[in-house]
Amino acid sequence: xKLPVRFAVIGSGWRALYYVRIAKALPQYFELCMMLCRTxxxxxxxxxxxxxxxxxxxxxxxxxxxxxxxxxxxxxxxLSLSMHWLEKGYTVLQETPAxxxxxxxxxxxxxxxxLVIAEQYRRYPEYxxxxxxxxxxxxxxxxxxxxxxxxxxxxxSLIRYFLDIPAGTQFDIVSEQWxxxxxxxxxxxxxxxxxxxxxxxxxxxLFTFDGNKAAVYDFDSEQYHSPxxxxxFRIQGPYGEISDxxxxxxxxxxxxxxxxxHIHYRTVETDDSNPNLHTIREVTEISFRDQILYTPVFGICxxxxxxxxxxxxxxxxxxxxxxxxxxxxxxxxxIEDAFTAIRMKEYL
Numbered sequence: 001x002k003l004p005v006r007f008a009v010i011g012s013g014w015r016a017l018y019y020v021r022i023a024k025a026l027p028q029y030f031e032l033c034m035m036l037c038r039t040x041x042x043x044x045x046x047x048x049x050x051x052x053x054x055x056x057x058x059x060x061x062x063x064x065x066x067x068x069x070x071x072x073x074x075x076x077x078x079l080s081l082s083m084h085w086l087e088k089g090y091t092v093l094q095e096t097p098a099x100x101x102x103x104x105x106x107x108x109x110x111x112x113x114x115l116v117i118a119e120q121y122r123r124y125p126e127y128x129x130x131x132x133x134x135x136x137x138x139x140x141x142x143x144x145x146x147x148x149x150x151x152x153x154x155x156x157s158l159i160r161y162f163l164d165i166p167a168g169t170q171f172d173i174v175s176e177q178w179x180x181x182x183x184x185x186x187x188x189x190x191x192x193x194x195x196x197x198x199x200x201x202x203x204x205x206l207f208t209f210d211g212n213k214a215a216v217y218d219f220d221s222e223q224y225h226s227p228x229x230x231x232x233f234r235i236q237g238p239y240g241e242i243s244d245x246x247x248x249x250x251x252x253x254x255x256x257x258x259x260x261x262h263i264h265y266r267t268v269e270t271d272d273s274n275p276n277l278h279t280i281r282e283v284t285e286i287s288f289r290d291q292i293l294y295t296p297v298f299g300i301c302x303x304x305x306x307x308x309x310x311x312x313x314x315x316x317x318x319x320x321x322x323x324x325x326x327x328x329x330x331x332x333x334x335i336e337d338a339f340t341a342i343r344m345k346e347y348l
Contacts, residue, residue, distance in 0.1 A: 004031040005318040007093075008061050010081055011072035012037045012046050012054075014188055015095050019070055020050050022311045025301045029315060034064035068093055068318050070118075075100050079108065086113035091321035093118050093314060097153045098334040102342060105335050116317045116327055117334035120309035121154050122161050126263060129286040129293035130235070130242060131161065133261070136291075138249050139240035148218040149231035152341035159207065159215045160337070162235055167336040175205035175217075175347040186225040191275040205344050217344070225276060247288065262287050268302045280304050 004027060009016050012035060023032035035054045037043040043054035055061055061069075071081045071094040082094045091114040098117045099105040121127060134142055145162050147155055159165070182200040184192050205217040222229045235242045240249030245261045264287075268280040282302055286294035297312055312328075319325035 001319055001322045001324050004029050005068065005315065006031050006033045006064075006066050007068040007070055007314065007318070008032070008034040008036065008064060008066035009070045009072055010036045010061075010085075011070075011095075012042055013072065013074075016070075016072040017050075018307055018310050019072065019314070020052060022303065022307055022314065023052075025303050025307070026298050026311060029298060030311070033066050034061045036061050062088075067091070067321055068314065070314070071095060079104055082115055083111070086111065086115055089113070091317060092116070093317045096338075097341065098331075098338040100338075100342075102339070105339055105342075108331070108335055111331065114320060114327070115331060116313070116320065117329055117331070118310060118313050119154065119157050119329050119334060119337065120306065120313050121150055121158055122329075123309035123312040124305045125283040125286060125294045125296075125308060126305065127158065127161075129261065129263075129288075130233075132293045133242065133247070133288055133291075134162065134235065134237075138247070139235070139237035139242065142235045142237045143213045144236040145215040146218070146232070146234040147215060148220075149223070149233055151219050151221075151224075152344065153337045155217050155219065156337040156340035156344075157333070159217070160333070162233075163209070163213050163215065165209055165211070165213060167330075167333045169209050169211065171207050171209045171340075173205055173207050173340075173343055173347055175203060175344050177201055177203045177348045182220075182222055182226075183228065185222075185227055186275055188225065188276065189274055203344075203348070205347070207340075259289055261293070266300070283308070 009019050020032060023030045032052055035046055035052055037046060037054055037056055040056050043056050046052060047054045069085045069090045069092050071078050071092060073081055078094050079099055082092045085092050093116050095118050099108055142163055145159055147158060179199040179201055181197045184196045184198050200221050202220045207215040220229050223231055232244055247261060248258050251257055263283060264285040265281045266284050268282060270278055270280060272278050280302055281304060283305060284296060316325060316328035320327050
């Protein structure tokens with residue numbers, strides 16, 4: 001595959017800017033050759049602010065000759081945009097979710113062409129390292145997961161990832177939702193210090209899968225950005241458990257041991273006024289005892305876990321487009337995870 005990967009982005013919102021940052025940080029791997037905006041005013045603003053090529057017409061995007069087109073518009077139009085560009089013969093990387101209702105997902109099953117849903121969490125350095133440790137058999141085959149870290153379809157993807165549950169496996173679900181008064185501290189764009197209170201939703205669900213596996217989903221709508229709402233996971237198998245960064249397990253002699261997963265970071269200060277982007281913690285290595293579980297895929301590049309994972313999805317999608325690799329997230333899995341999220345909400 002020829003580098004850098006030429007890609008275009010359709011959309012100019014919060015998710016689209018992830019791809020701008022990736023291209024800026026990794027120019028040897030990625031070239032953002034065009035961003036298609038809805039209005040000339042928005043195109044001019046994005047061009048002036050981020051120094052990227054922008055346009056308002058399909059013809060200009062096509063003339064830029066992208067290898068992959070990223071769809072990062074609104075959830076209710078993402079799929080129709082994906083279908084449009086698939087019909088033109090492009091490989092498409094579409095932002096999550098795969099679909100917002102069952103009719104959309106049924107339509108998606110009939111899709112032809114190379115469509116990848118940008119489900120990035122499996123490629124988070126931390127989660128990929130945990131998966132690698134699980135694959136050593138240290139705690140045996142995992143059969144239970146408590147997950148309080150990501151929402152809905154992202155959680156469905158991680159549940160199946162950690163518990164090795166194939167798409168199509170039958171499951172039952174019981175879910176409940178509550179609203180609690182919660183201090184609003186931070187959103188995507190700004191930090192609040194006035195101790196304002198808002199009603200925020202917390203959802204809990206119990207999944208039981210064929211094959212005697214189970215997962216508990218527990219998510220607060222403030223968890224992604226709030227400094228006073230933490231995230232956790234616990235994976236259990238017959239010989240031990242991984243609880244966040246702590247591993248408890250039996251050795252070959254039946255001795256109970258406790259060790260830590262060590263995550264090494266470097267901190268990068270930026271001049272971005274957004275509190276979510278001002279301080280970046282880049283993972284430089286993850287290890288357990290004498291085993292290296294993760295090293296940066298693209299080297300040290302000043303990207304946090306989210307952008308690192310999305311960059312991996314974009315790179316693997318380009319490999320898929322060139323015929324040098326498989327889909328990094330098969331469409332049947334994307335449909336299954338979106339369907340699982342829909343089912344969970346139906347039971348609330």
